[in-house]
Amino acid sequence: MSRHVELFTLTGFPLVQPGDSLTTLILQALQDNHLSLQDRDVVVLAQKVVSKAEDRYVSLSDITPSEAAQELADKADKDPRQMQVLLNESREVIKTKLGVVIVEHNNGYVHANAGIDQSNIEQNGDERLLLLPENPDQSAEQLKQSLEQASGTRQLAIVINDSFGRAWRNGTCGVCIGAAGFAVIDDKIGESDLFGNELKVTQAAVADEIAAAASLVMGQADEGTPVVIIRGLNLMSSDQGSETLIRAKQDDLFR
Amino acid sequence: MSRHVELFTLTGFPLVQPGDSLTTLILQALQDNHLSLQDRDVVVLAQKVVSKAEDRYVSLSDITPSEAAQELADKADKDPRQMQVLLNESREVIKTKLGVVIVEHNNGYVHANAGIDQSNIEQNGDERLLLLPENPDQSAEQLKQSLEQASGTRQLAIVINDSFGRAWRNGTCGVCIGAAGFAVIDDKIGESDLFGNELKVTQAAVADEIAAAASLVMGQADEGTPVVIIRGLNLMSSDQGSETLIRAKQDDLFR
Numbered sequence: 001m002s003r004h005v006e007l008f009t010l011t012g013f014p015l016v017q018p019g020d021s022l023t024t025l026i027l028q029a030l031q032d033n034h035l036s037l038q039d040r041d042v043v044v045l046a047q048k049v050v051s052k053a054e055d056r057y058v059s060l061s062d063i064t065p066s067e068a069a070q071e072l073a074d075k076a077d078k079d080p081r082q083m084q085v086l087l088n089e090s091r092e093v094i095k096t097k098l099g100v101v102i103v104e105h106n107n108g109y110v111h112a113n114a115g116i117d118q119s120n121i122e123q124n125g126d127e128r129l130l131l132l133p134e135n136p137d138q139s140a141e142q143l144k145q146s147l148e149q150a151s152g153t154r155q156l157a158i159v160i161n162d163s164f165g166r167a168w169r170n171g172t173c174g175v176c177i178g179a180a181g182f183a184v185i186d187d188k189i190g191e192s193d194l195f196g197n198e199l200k201v202t203q204a205a206v207a208d209e210i211a212a213a214a215s216l217v218m219g220q221a222d223e224g225t226p227v228v229i230i231r232g233l234n235l236m237s238s239d240q241g242s243e244t245l246i247r248a249k250q251d252d253l254f255r
Numbered sequence: 256m257s258r259h260v261e262l263f264t265l266t267g268f269p270l271v272q273p274g275d276s277l278t279t280l281i282l283q284a285l286q287d288n289h290l291s292l293q294d295r296d297v298v299v300l301a302q303k304v305v306s307k308a309e310d311r312y313v314s315l316s317d318i319t320p321s322e323a324a325q326e327l328a329d330k331a332d333k334d335p336r337q338m339q340v341l342l343n344e345s346r347e348v349i350k351t352k353l354g355v356v357i358v359e360h361n362n363g364y365v366h367a368n369a370g371i372d373q374s375n376i377e378q379n380g381d382e383r384l385l386l387l388p389e390n391p392d393q394s395a396e397q398l399k400q401s402l403e404q405a406s407g408t409r410q411l412a413i414v415i416n417d418s419f420g421r422a423w424r425n426g427t428c429g430v431c432i433g434a435a436g437f438a439v440i441d442d443k444i445g446e447s448d449l450f451g452n453e454l455k456v457t458q459a460a461v462a463d464e465i466a467a468a469a470s471l472v473m474g475q476a477d478e479g480t481p482v483v484i485i486r487g488l489n490l491m492s493s494d495q496g497s498e499t500l501i502r503a504k505q506d507d508l509f510r
Binding site for chain 2: 173
């Protein structure tokens, strides 16, 4: 039998405001789209809606840049206040060039600009930035429990995704920054291949592949479809969080 | 309306032999799975079946390692003949440590082991390696034309995928190494976000996201489902090849 996997976008998802319940908004949007959750569905949320619900806004007018932020701003040709926010969100600046600052985020991700940007943010007369959720794995776990309870479903998997640039390749790709309810890495070491040869190293970053698949259909411009339901994947159950996806600094050849 | 995207695996896909017509095998497998191609379908093929059809096998007994291959083998603790094949397939060795050699492949990809591995390869009494297709974009383009002609469909998109490790993150992710029929990078620069702010830099690596989505359902161990059909994506038509996904060396901060 052909295996069949489906992705559904929730069209008409409202603009999220600080304090909104994502569970309520998702269930309403499902109903408006004539859909309902099923056991083992994967729910993928764009980072921005989680950050907005958690009120992760920062007003630039509240920020006084340090000397380090000023230096970084000169080097990258960016707003010094924005660089101060970036430094607050990061453990380490890894590379800088004109227009680009690559950091290790407080949560461990190596990426550009600490995941902060100004697109799809209402400006409300003040210049605001939107930070990543403070603890995306915890946000994902809470959402899993709340969605399961409200919908009467079991074994939901949750992914919070963001778009990261990559070394060596052009274009951004959807990446998992928060996960709950499944094995984010599918470890094949020790299994056999089609010819019975033992597989040496095959650990698939399933959560990142889910994040990328959802990103394909979310759209990033004015399409406004920040929630995607994926049905038909046979994910392994686990309480691995997304930190499993982050390579330890000492094992990393590229910093 | 909810947008709906479907992925179908072609179960029972036969073991591919050198000289086999992938078009014939795909059309037969579609029929066996009670499916048929539709206009604008995306057909994703695992690199291995393309390489096998193109007889990209190398017998290790035919290889005499050079001094450079011997040195690399000592450093990485690998077979010197395998390192000779890797050097033949690469422009440059970028990093080496025990068990890992990162290269720039002749086709431009930066990845481990020049994409050569021994999993899912019949050994036939001799130790054999399977190289990447020589020109995967050309393989994809030929397959597009041949599948369109044989099935009477139009505007098919083709992706040849492989699993690459990444800097900074654990686990492999599906990546596009060959493409035909669509814009592999979806360029949003200049478009507006939900609030009318101009998007600064949002170039989505659509082809890599497709490759990752397909990899999710292909499985990498003994599942044997190397072809995935994706239906419902609205891809932009283009004759961009997969080289568009490769960052120019001078623009790369990480080598």
